[in-house]
Amino acid sequence: MFKEIAMKITGTKERSWLPVCVILLLALQDSSQERVEGFTRGKVILTCRYNAMPTEEVTIFWRYKDDRNVYNIVSGKSDLTDQHRQFRDRTRIFPEEWAKGNFSLLLTDLKDSDSGSYSCFIPRMNIRHQVELSVQEKPTPEVGSKSSSMSIKGQNLILFLVLLLSPDLHFL
Ligand SMILES: *[C@@H]1O[C@H](CO)[C@@H](O)[C@H](O)[C@H]1NC(C)=O
Numbered sequence: 001m002f003k004e005i006a007m008k009i010t011g012t013k014e015r016s017w018l019p020v021c022v023i024l025l026l027a028l029q030d031s032s033q034e035r036v037e038g039f040t041r042g043k044v045i046l047t048c049r050y051n052a053m054p055t056e057e058v059t060i061f062w063r064y065k066d067d068r069n070v071y072n073i074v075s076g077k078s079d080l081t082d083q084h085r086q087f088r089d090r091t092r093i094f095p096e097e098w099a100k101g102n103f104s105l106l107l108t109d110l111k112d113s114d115s116g117s118y119s120c121f122i123p124r125m126n127i128r129h130q131v132e133l134s135v136q137e138k139p140t141p142e143v144g145s146k147s148s149s150m151s152i153k154g155q156n157l158i159l160f161l162v163l164l165l166s167p168d169l170h171f172l
Pocket residue numbers: 045094097102103104
């Protein structure tokens with residue numbers, strides 16, 4: 001009798017844990033950050049997706065490290081009055097994508113100092129999506145070092161030819 005009751009209790013306990021676990025997993029998934037990599041002087045798209053909404057209803061705040069104003073869209077219009085100077089002339093949005101629920105932001109001419117977390121707030125829905133940007137030094141193209149090594153090779157070749165021809169020069 002006791003055993004049965006105990007089993008029933010643990011049984012219900014186990015079942016009641018299942019939704020908790022599911023919610024926990026969903027919460028973890030939701031808070032997991034998207035990671036994006038970019039190179040200095042390059043550009044990157046910071047994605048923010050939600051349900052499609054009519055342009056005039058789009059109000060979105062892009063923020064850097066939670067407080068720096070990267071981009072404001074207020075009732076379907078860009079509002080750059082409070083944009084932080086760090087991002088001046090380096091941002092672009094895509095109003096034509098809003099109907100698809102795509103509120104991505106393009107950041108150009110990347111700098112090392114742009115690395116960090118960006119958030120896309122949709123205040124109406126109380127949604128916050130985070131993107132972690134990591135900007136790396138662009139691997140310098142080999143052109144410079146190649147040409148210098150070429151010139152060194154060229155110098156070596158001339159030296160080699162001079163040495164090779166010098167005995168003949170002696171005879172002349
Ligand atoms: C969202 O829009 C940007 C800019 O046009 C585009 O590059 C990106 O691929 C779009 N994302 C999706 C999932 O459609």
